[in-house]
Amino acid sequence: MGDAALQGYTAFTAEDAIEAGRRLLRSGPARVKEVCARASLGQTVVENDAQLVAVIEQQDPRVLADFGIVIEENLVDPETYSVGSLSVAGLEISYVGDQRETTDHKNRAVYGGSRLRSVRGGLDRLTHLGLDAEAVEAIRCAAVFDDAARRAYPSMVLTRRNYDVIAGRDSRGQRRVGVLEQSWRVGGATGAEIAALEAFAxxxxxxxxxxxxxxxxxxxxxxxxxxxxxxxxxPVVGPMTKYATRTA
Structure with missing residues (x-):
């Protein structure tokens, strides 16, 4: 994977999670992420050993054993890119875009949507869009992750391959870009993806x-x-409006 993903670990016991967090804390703050959380929730930044232990001790051991927990280096001033490909009914498209945050009914910062630029073909076609250097690097990281995943699971059929890629400053003040996670299911950007597919069709x-x-x-x-x-x-989050639109 090289530098295509952030430095981090997935742990399945509290002991391993604490050890992983301590390794990361040697270089700076770490982010603890609950695997089953969504919409940017279930994440805690820890800056010292006491904070790390307190967060891990709050986790259900059965959930840890079944799903694990992610501990990764923390980036500040982040921007999250969406990079992905779809193949539907003989039509292949790829896209790059960014995500926006909004505020939920509890005044928490949560996922608020995605803006995508899509082209026909694979991820390599996105480089023809005249993007800035950071967006190009986000595409490169997603392509490296995508290639590694497909080599690891060669028999898997994936019609949707989406990657969240973060860009931000690490503890040394250096700008970093790396894949956060993959999404091979319906996700927050799916409405925009379908709108793009329909436009191309x-x-x-x-x-x-x-x-x-x-x-x-x-x-x-x-x-x-x-x-x-x-x-x-x-019934869970209260009043909501979700929609997709073509912007250009």
């Missing part, structure tokens, strides 16, 4: 398209051309 001459998904914690007005995926009261 309708217009054979189209070479690139920009689309977006938006998640609002509340009942919000939507653009006239938006495809609304949900607008109502979720």
């Amino acid at each position: 309708r217009s054979p001459e189209l070479t690139s398209v920009s689309t977006a998904t938006v998640e609002v914690y509340g009942i919000a007005e939507t653009p006239q051309d938006a495809v609304i995926y949900f607008k109502g009261t979720d």
Whole structure:
């Protein structure tokens, strides 16, 4: 994997998680991430041994044994890129974009949607978009991770391959870019991906398209051309509006 992912560990016992965290703390703050959490929740930055132990001791040992917990180096001033590919009904597209944060009903910073630029073909086609250096590096990291995953699981059929790639400053103040995780299922950016697929399917001459998904914690007005995926009261998080739209 090389430098395509952040330095970190996955542990399945409290003892191993604490040891992993201590190794990372030698270089600076570490981020503890609950594997089953979503929407940017379930994450805690620890700066010393006492904080690390306190967070790990709060974890359910059975959940740790079944799913594990991630401890990785922490980056500040982060920006998260979405990089991925889809292959549906003979049409292959790839995309790069960024994610936005919003505030949920408990005033927590959570995932608020993705803005994507999509092209026909594989990840290598994204380099023709004239992107800035950091976005190009995010694509490179995703491609390295994607290649490693496909070599590790050669028989797996993946119609959606999505990677969250973070860029930020490490404890030494250096800018770092690395893959956070893969998503091979329906995810937050799926609405924008479908909008891109539909645009390419309708217009054979189209070479690139920009689309977006938006998640609002509340009942919000939507653009006239938006495809609304949900607008109502979720029994867990409360009132929400989720939609996708083509932006260019």
